[in-house]
Amino acid sequence: MCLGVPGRIVSVEGLVATVDFWGVQRQVRLELVDEPVQPGDYILNHVGFAIRRIPEEDIEGTLELYEQLLKASGEDDLMAADVRGELDAAREQGREPR
Amino acid sequence: MSRADLGAAVAQLKFRNPAKAAALARAIDRTVQEIGRESIAVMHVCGSHEQAIAKFGLRSVLPKALDVIMGPGCPVCITDMPEVDAAVALAERGAQVATYGDMLRVPGTRSSLADAQAAGATVHVVYSVAQALEIAAATTAEVVFFATGFETTAVATAAVVLAGEVPPNFSILSAHKYVPPAMSLVAALPDTRIEGFLAAGHAAVITGWKLFEPLAREHRAPVVIAGFEPLDILAAVLKLVELIRDGRHEVANMYPRCVTAEGNRVAQGQLWRVFELRGGHWRGIAWVPDGNLALRPEWSHLDARVRFGLRAPTPSDRPAVATDCLCGEIMIGRATPADCRHFGTTCVPESPVGACMVSSEGTCRIWYQYGGRPDLAGATA
Numbered sequence: 493m494c495l496g497v498p499g500r501i502v503s504v505e506g507l508v509a510t511v512d513f514w515g516v517q518r519q520v521r522l523e524l525v526d527e528p529v530q531p532g533d534y535i536l537n538h539v540g541f542a543i544r545r546i547p548e549e550d551i552e553g554t555l556e557l558y559e560q561l562l563k564a565s566g567e568d569d570l571m572a573a574d575v576r577g578e579l580d581a582a583r584e585q586g587r588e589p590r
Numbered sequence: 591m592s593r594a595d596l597g598a599a600v601a602q603l604k605f606r607n608p609a610k611a612a613a614l615a616r617a618i619d620r621t622v623q624e625i626g627r628e629s630i631a632v633m634h635v636c637g638s639h640e641q642a643i644a645k646f647g648l649r650s651v652l653p654k655a656l657d658v659i660m661g662p663g664c665p666v667c668i669t670d671m672p673e674v675d676a677a678v679a680l681a682e683r684g685a686q687v688a689t690y691g692d693m694l695r696v697p698g699t700r701s702s703l704a705d706a707q708a709a710g711a712t713v714h715v716v717y718s719v720a721q722a723l724e725i726a727a728a729t730t731a732e733v734v735f736f737a738t739g740f741e742t743t744a745v746a747t748a749a750v751v752l753a754g755e756v757p758p759n760f761s762i763l764s765a766h767k768y769v770p771p772a773m774s775l776v777a778a779l780p781d782t783r784i785e786g787f788l789a790a791g792h793a794a795v796i797t798g799w800k801l802f803e804p805l806a807r808e809h810r811a812p813v814v815i816a817g818f819e820p821l822d823i824l825a826a827v828l829k830l831v832e833l834i835r836d837g838r839h840e841v842a843n844m845y846p847r848c849v850t851a852e853g854n855r856v857a858q859g860q861l862w863r864v865f866e867l868r869g870g871h872w873r874g875i876a877w878v879p880d881g882n883l884a885l886r887p888e889w890s891h892l893d894a895r896v897r898f899g900l901r902a903p904t905p906s907d908r909p910a911v912a913t914d915c916l917c918g919e920i921m922i923g924r925a926t927p928a929d930c931r932h933f934g935t936t937c938v939p940e941s942p943v944g945a946c947m948v949s950s951e952g953t954c955r956i957w958y959q960y961g962g963r964p965d966l967a968g969a970t971a
Contacts, residue, residue, distance in 0.1 A: 524860065
């Protein structure tokens with residue numbers, strides 16, 4: 493619950509952004525983000541909310557850890573499982589509320 | 591560790607940049623030798639840090655004299671039994687309880703939420719408070735969000751409250767915790783071994799690093815903000831032992847690509863409009879003054895404790911833990927999972943005795959999965 497996950501904003505509608513996480517698009521809420529964001533920006537997603545806009549020069553260094561985790565790790569990897577959980581926290585696009 | 595051994599150790603771990611890792615490990619070794627004591631202990635307070643340390647076998651490249659201990663950094667582990675009991679009671683009384691996944695199996699005094707669910711109560715696992723709201727919007731039943739976690743999840747709870755979209759059948763049972771007071775408590779223990787802290791990178795995204803300055807000064811314990819890459823963690827450990835060596839009781843930010851001095855002021859503003867600090871028991875540890883985030887009085891209509899007439903916890907409540915479970919001692923750095931007679935025998939992930947074996951962020955669960963201080967053979971597995 494304390495590892496956020498970075499993604500790239502595809503579009504913004506009010507306080508909800510559609511964000512691309514390694515090819516998976518999810519909706520992330522923007523109430524908490526510290527700076528205005530626009531398509532193309534990277535944000536750090538935590539439990540379905542953007543908590544930081546990642547400055548452009550820092551994007552590469554930030555993404556690397558996650559790419560390594562998502563590529564290399566099996567089902568029994570706790571850290572990778574938490575990252576996948578964070579992705580599930582962001583709402584699937586067009587999914588009907590339960 | 592000799593230079594050749596270190597090189598071999600680093601080569602066996604999965605570092606993105608082995609040369610850099612070896613250089614950092616050597617510098618840590620050198621600095622610890624310069625300090626010249628047999629035992630130095632530092633504490634981190636983040637389950638994701640422990641996962642990275644264990645997964646990448648970082649302890650195998652650290653000098654023997656340096657202990658890197660996981661403190662009270664697992665939100666599930668420090669959620670107190672009476673808090674779990676309250677959630678179970680509400681579920682048994684017919685409310686639908688929504689909570690983050692790991693909470694389900696955390697033992698209460700009598701039973702867990704998973705037990706309540708098995709007995710017919712409705713318990714939802716959610717990844718986000720927003721999903722709990724969706725559940726409430728789709729039913730007329732009372733839906734209680736059992737809100738656990740530190741600053742990083744508390745800001746999300748605050749955001750939905752302030753967004754004004756809370757349906758009338760939705761309430762919040764807050765078990766949110768605030769980490770800095772627990773760090774102070776550990777630092778102030780009369781017999782503490784902890785000489786410095788690694789602060790959790792993503793919690794500090796919210797709070798900013800300046801927040802830790804009084805803690806570092808008052809407890810003469812330097813604080814270093816650390817990221818989550820193995821190299822980030824080694825670099826932060828190096829900075830921390832350097833500060834200890836030099837007797838500098840200050841804060842260093844080794845995760846500047848995410849953490850600023852002031853933190854995320856928008857999120858802080860929302861956090862403190864919705865929550866206020868109150869004392870509370872941290873499971874197995876102690877009553878932590880200002881350690882809990884409670885809903886402010888103006889939100890009492892959303893407070894499940896008020897709506898359902900539950901008593902608020904008090905300092906005189908007996909902190910309950912399973913008999914001779916060492917979770918609490920482990921979380922303040924007095925014991926390791928290896929010291930516990932339950933660990934790996936009567937306490938395993940499938941049937942946990944203590945909360946530290948339940949959560950993917952709990953020390954015992956992580957050590958069980960990866961081995962805590964792996965030898966070199968273990969590190970290659």
